[in-house]
Amino acid sequence: MSARNDAIIYSLGSVLAKVIPLLTIPYLTNKLGVEKYGELSISISWAALILCFTLFSLDSACVRYYYRYGKRNGNEIITISIVASSMIFVSLFLVTYLYGSDESLTIATLLAFNQSIFTITASKLNFSKNAKGFISIQMLNAILAFSLTLIFFELKEVSVNERLYAIFVAYWISSLVCYFLFGFNQNKRRLFRLFKPFLIYSFSFGLPLLIHNISFVLKGNFDRVVINGAFSSIELGFYALGAQLASIFGVLILSINKALVPHVYEKIKNGTLESHMLVKYSMVFYPISIFIFLISMLVPSSFFEYAFGEGFAASSYYFSMFTFSVFLSVPYLVVVNYLFYHGMTKVIAKLNIVSTLVYLILVWVFSNIGMKYIPIASIISSVILSMLVISKVYRYGDIKIQS
Numbered sequence: 001m002s003a004r005n006d007a008i009i010y011s012l013g014s015v016l017a018k019v020i021p022l023l024t025i026p027y028l029t030n031k032l033g034v035e036k037y038g039e040l041s042i043s044i045s046w047a048a049l050i051l052c053f054t055l056f057s058l059d060s061a062c063v064r065y066y067y068r069y070g071k072r073n074g075n076e077i078i079t080i081s082i083v084a085s086s087m088i089f090v091s092l093f094l095v096t097y098l099y100g101s102d103e104s105l106t107i108a109t110l111l112a113f114n115q116s117i118f119t120i121t122a123s124k125l126n127f128s129k130n131a132k133g134f135i136s137i138q139m140l141n142a143i144l145a146f147s148l149t150l151i152f153f154e155l156k157e158v159s160v161n162e163r164l165y166a167i168f169v170a171y172w173i174s175s176l177v178c179y180f181l182f183g184f185n186q187n188k189r190r191l192f193r194l195f196k197p198f199l200i201y202s203f204s205f206g207l208p209l210l211i212h213n214i215s216f217v218l219k220g221n222f223d224r225v226v227i228n229g230a231f232s233s234i235e236l237g238f239y240a241l242g243a244q245l246a247s248i249f250g251v252l253i254l255s256i257n258k259a260l261v262p263h264v265y266e267k268i269k270n271g272t273l274e275s276h277m278l279v280k281y282s283m284v285f286y287p288i289s290i291f292i293f294l295i296s297m298l299v300p301s302s303f304f305e306y307a308f309g310e311g312f313a314a315s316s317y318y319f320s321m322f323t324f325s326v327f328l329s330v331p332y333l334v335v336v337n338y339l340f341y342h343g344m345t346k347v348i349a350k351l352n353i354v355s356t357l358v359y360l361i362l363v364w365v366f367s368n369i370g371m372k373y374i375p376i377a378s379i380i381s382s383v384i385l386s387m388l389v390i391s392k393v394y395r396y397g398d399i400k401i402q403s
Contacts, residue, residue, distance in 0.1 A: 020142040024149060025244065029308040031158050034237035040160045041240035043104045045217075045224050047164075050112035052213040054089050057206035058116070059123035064340065065201065066127040067265045074124055076191045080198045081120045089113040107164045114171035121178045126258055130182070137178045144170035208345035215356035219381060223363050223374050230367050234311065239371065241308060242318025250326045257333045264337050275393050278338055282331035282390055293324035321375035328382040335386075335393045347392060355385035 029037050058081040066074055089109070096109045118141065125134035148166035156162055224240060231239075267273035301316035308315070339348050362377035 020139070020146050024146050025241070026308050028149075028163065029237075029241065029312060031153060032160070032163075033309075034311045035233040036160060036237075038233040038236035038240055039104075040163055041224055041236060041244070043108050043160055043164055046105055047108040047111045047115070048217045049214070050092060050109050051115055052210060052217055053092060054085050054109075054113045054116040055119055055213075056085065056088060056203070057209040057213065058085060058202055059119050059126075060209065060340070061202040061205045062120065062123050063127045063261060064205065064265075065198065067262065067269075073190060073194055074128065075186055076194050077198055078120060078124050079186060079191060080195055081202065082117055084199055084202060085113065085116045085120060089116070103161060104164065107161055107168065111164055111168045111171070114168055114175065118171045118175045118178070121175050125178070125182060127262055129262055131259060133182055137174055137182075140177060141170050141174035144173055205343075205345060208349040211349040212345070212352045215352040215359075218356055219359050219378055223367075223377065231371055235371060238304075238312050238315040239318050239374075241304070241312055242315040242320075243322045245315070245319050246322030246326050249323060250329070253326065253330060253333065257337075261337055265341050268338065268341050275335075275338055278335045279390055279394050282334040282386070285327070285330040285334065289324060289327035289330070292327050293320060296320040296323045317372065318375060322378065325375065325378040325382050328379060328386065332382070332386040332389050336389050338393050339389070348389070351385060351388045351392065354388065355381045358384055 028040070032040060062074075062077050062081055065077055089112075093106075093109050093113070096106050122134060122137055125131075125137065145167050148169055149163055152162040152166050224236060224243070264273060297320045299316060299319065301313040304315045304319070305311075305313040336348060339345075359377050359381035362380060363374055366373035366377055
């Protein structure tokens with residue numbers, strides 16, 4: 001299947017899969033209210049941070065290993081990755097459980113682990129270019145999460161933990177369906193032979209990217225932790241709604257990127273996609289981001305009040321600001337796969353550390369001025385990160401040509 005067809009299937013499927021959670025938002029906001037919705041946002045933020053450790057970029061390690069070192073070992077590296085993620089999870093779960101953490105944090109740890117297993121399992125459908133299968137399993141997960149939330153809320157109680165339990169169970173069921181439906185037959189001899197070298201490879205690959213992933217999570221969630229301490233849960237609620245609605249675009253963008261990665265790797269390997277071409281493509285998305293931001297500003301605040309309930313009109317401003325920030329990450333995604341392919345994970349980590357430090361400082365500064373200024377930190381850090389990576393790819397390409 002061509003890169004264009006893959007991208008179309010991934011993008012359309014992602015939109016459909018995201019429509020279901022989008023339909024859930026008005027239900028959640030009306031059921032939970034502004035304050036509890038803010039608390040839910042904090043729990044999801046903790047799960048996102050823990051996911052960086054339980055997933056450990058094992059899904060990306062599988063895709064890269066498959067295309068660089070051998071296409072016969074796809075099923076085996078998935079199984080080894082699941083074992084590795086389980087080992088990390090057990091360690092984290094013991095820490096959160098034994099040291100008296102509250103129930104929400106324990107559930108968030110379980111949720112992160114199940115999401116890791118789901119992501120790793122579904123990565124086989126990605127590197128095997130089974131776009132239809134990948135989107136089908138994503139939609140199944142979305143439908144299950146929505147359905148289970150309805151069941152738990154209506155038959156048990158309306159609470160943050162019940163929503164977390166629903167997502168947890170949905171990931172668990174979806175992972176099992178993916179694993180057994182799409183065929184993960186193992187060659188035991190090859191599995192044992194690959195176990196140690198792949199673990200070493202995946203952890204050496206994933207360790208620098210841990211910083212890369214944490215930086216992305218901090219940019220998407222640290223601001224809410226700051227707000228939770230400096231502002232009320234009600235203010236956090238309409239702030240979080242704006243951010244979550246904008247994240248729909250982020251999911252779509254990442255899905256398209258995930259679909260294109262195998263094709264990008266092949267073209268780089270064949271020499272038909274060079275660094276200067278990626279730099280050129282990335283620059284186009286800066287004016288596109290500004291245009292989309294201006295369009296998002298046209299959405300009236302009354303729509304948010306009508307769609308999501310009383311108290312959410314203020315989400316309109318945050319939706320526009322975070323939408324701008326999300327699209328400013330596209331130039332980074334366009335060029336960073338070049339560095340990933342060449343194994344320059346340490347370089348990526350260093351650049352992310354710089355942009356994350358800028359972001360954390362700006363969040364602290366803007367939070368002391370006013371909550372409406374905090375999204376600017378995300379916008380500035382996105383621009384800095386993309387420009388740093390573009391500069392690195394451009395210079396790295398020149399070095400390769402000279403050598």
